[in-house]
Amino acid sequence: MAYDQNLAARVRDVVASEDGLSEQRMFGGPGFLIHGAMAVAVMGGREMRGWLLVDTAAKKK
Template identity: 35%
Template sequence: MAYDEELAQRIHDLLEREPGVTSRKMFGGLGFMVDGHMAVAAGSQGSLMVRADPADAEAWVDGESVNPMEMRGRPMTGWLLVAPEALVDDEQLQLWVDRGVGHARSLPPKET
């Protein structure tokens, strides 16, 4: 299933002035990279994949609108899936995008 283009545009609008941001299609979504590290991705049906420090991510999971990310039935440590109902307004989306970008910026530089 293709990614949610409206969500992807909203993310793009939030990140357009952020240095080092690129985007590319991956995992059926549109990933937003910060200095080569994936930070967030627009998924299908309005969901947002967020990269997070595993210690923080555990505290943010509520079992309803925020859950650990799974791929092919396997948990992906350090990744969260945020449901569309938790992203209704731009302030909510900004919170999650900031969390993903903040974690991506904390990672060691990618070697080129």
């Protein structure tokens, strides 16, 4: 399953100003790392044990 490109763009906008940010393809979608440590991944519909799942409809406060 393909990942949600709109969600990836939203995440990209939120984390863009973080120091040490890099983006790498992981888990079938983009992963966002800060100083080399995984911070956020936009996965293609897969749930992984031990990960926090945020619904695509979640709104920024």
